[in-house]
Amino acid sequence: MRTSAAKKTEPEAPATSAKGAGPALLESVAIVFTILDQLAAARRPLGVTELALAIDEPKPRVYRHLASLRQLGIVEQDLVSEKYRLGAKLVSYGTAAGEQFDLRLIADPYLTQLRDQTSQTALLSAVTEDSALVISSVESTNQVCITVKPGNRVPHHCSAQGRIVLAYCDPATQRKILRRELQAYTDRSMVEPARILERLALIRERLFEEANGEVLEGINVLAAPIFRGAEKGDELMGIIGVIGASKDVPSPPPPGMVKLVQQAAAALTERLNGVSYKHLGLAGAGKN
Numbered sequence: 001m002r003t004s005a006a007k008k009t010e011p012e013a014p015a016t017s018a019k020g021a022g023p024a025l026l027e028s029v030a031i032v033f034t035i036l037d038q039l040a041a042a043r044r045p046l047g048v049t050e051l052a053l054a055i056d057e058p059k060p061r062v063y064r065h066l067a068s069l070r071q072l073g074i075v076e077q078d079l080v081s082e083k084y085r086l087g088a089k090l091v092s093y094g095t096a097a098g099e100q101f102d103l104r105l106i107a108d109p110y111l112t113q114l115r116d117q118t119s120q121t122a123l124l125s126a127v128t129e130d131s132a133l134v135i136s137s138v139e140s141t142n143q144v145c146i147t148v149k150p151g152n153r154v155p156h157h158c159s160a161q162g163r164i165v166l167a168y169c170d171p172a173t174q175r176k177i178l179r180r181e182l183q184a185y186t187d188r189s190m191v192e193p194a195r196i197l198e199r200l201a202l203i204r205e206r207l208f209e210e211a212n213g214e215v216l217e218g219i220n221v222l223a224a225p226i227f228r229g230a231e232k233g234d235e236l237m238g239i240i241g242v243i244g245a246s247k248d249v250p251s252p253p254p255p256g257m258v259k260l261v262q263q264a265a266a267a268l269t270e271r272l273n274g275v276s277y278k279h280l281g282l283a284g285a286g287k288n
Contacts, residue, residue: 031057031065036086037131039075041153045083056176103226103238104136106271110240110264111138117260120244121147123221125154125161127236132161135238146219146244157182157196158189158214160223161239167200167209168225168236174200188213207265207277208258212251220249222257224265229273237272240265 034055039046048066052059066084069075073089107124114122115138125132134152139145156162156177166174178193190196190211203209203225212220223241227234241261242249249257259282266277 028065031055031061032069035062035065035069036074036090037128037153039084039086041131041155045078045081045085047081047083051084054180056179107136107226107238107240107268108138110268111136114138114240114242114260114264115140118242118244118249118257120242120249121145123148123161123223123239123241123243125223125239125241127165127238128153131156132159132165132239134161140244148243155183155185155215157191158185158211160209160211160221160241163190163196163199163211164203164209164223164225164239165236166196167203185215186213186217188217190214207280208253208262210249210251210253212246212249218246220244220246220251220253222249222253222261224258224262225276226265227269227272227274227276229275234269234274234276237274238268240268 034057035051038051038054046054048059048063051066052062055062066075066077069087070077070084073087075084076087077084103126104124111122111124119140119142121140122138123134124136126135132154134148134150134154136150137147139147154162156166166177169177174197178196182191182193182196183189184191190199199209208222208224210220210222221241221243223239225236226238226240228237229235242257262277262280263282266280266282269275269277
C-alpha cells in the first residue's frame with residue numbers, strides 16, 4: 001500500500017480591516033447579530049419583511065440567515081404566523097455568559113453605594129453591539145420604587161443608556177441606526193436624527209446622559225459610561241446610573257447627583273484600567 005506525505009501548508013492569515021486595525025468584521029456575522037439584536041429589542045415574533053426593513057437589508061438575505069439560525073436552534077419559527085423569535089438555545093448561552101461576565105461582580109458594591117447615596121434604584125447595563133442591555137439592578141429601599149429588570153434592552157435613541165452606547169459607535173453605525181424609523185414612546189422621545197447627533201457629541205464631552213420621560217412619562221434615568229483601557233484608548237464597557245420618578249431624578253439633574261453617578265463610573269473605569277475620567281478629577285472615587 002502506497003502512502004504519501006501530506007503537503008505541509010502555512011496557516012491562512014486572518015483577514016484584516018481596511019484600516020489595518022485587526023481582523024475585519026465578517027458581513028455575515030454582523031448581519032446575524034443585527035437580526036438577533038432586533039428580535040431581542042422587539043420582544044415579539046417578527047416576520048422576514050419586518051426584519052429586513054428594520055435592519056435595512058435585502059429580504060432574501062435576511063431569509064437565508066434566519067433559515068440557518070433556525071436549523072441551529074438559535075431562532076424558532078411560529079408554525080401559524082411563520083414569524084421568528086429567539087430560540088431556547090440562547091437561554092443556555094445567556095446563562096453561561098452571565099456566569100463568565102464579571103462586570104456585574106465588580107460593579108455590585110458600586111451599585112449598592114449609589115443606591116444608598118441617591119435613594120434611587122441603581123442600574124448597570126452592558127454594551128451589546130449598538131445598544132445597551134440591563135444586566136443588574138439594586139432596588140431603592142423606598143416603599144414605592146421604580147426599577148428595571150435585568151434583561152431589558154433599552155432603545156438606542158431615546159434612553160440614557162442607549163444614547164451613551166450610540167455616542168461611542170462608529171459614525172457609519174450611527175448613520176445606519178438613525179436612518180431607521182425611530183419610535184416615539186412619549187411626546188418627549190428624541191427622534192430627530194440631527195438633534196440626536198448633537199446630543200451624542202454632548203455625551204462624549206460631559207460623560208453623562210439623562211432621558212427624562214422619553215420612554216415612560218414621569219420617569220428619568222441619569223447614567224454615565226464605564227470604560228476599560230485598551231491599546232488604542234478607552235473602550236466603552238458598560239453604563240451605570242439611577243432610575244427614579246422625575247421629581248426625584250429631576251431634569252436637568254442636580255450637579256451633586258451627576259457627581260455621584262460619575263464617581264461610580266470613574267471608579268469602575270479606573271479598575272478596568274481606563275483613564276477617561278481623570279480630567280474631571282474623579283478617578284479613584286468610590287469603593288475599592
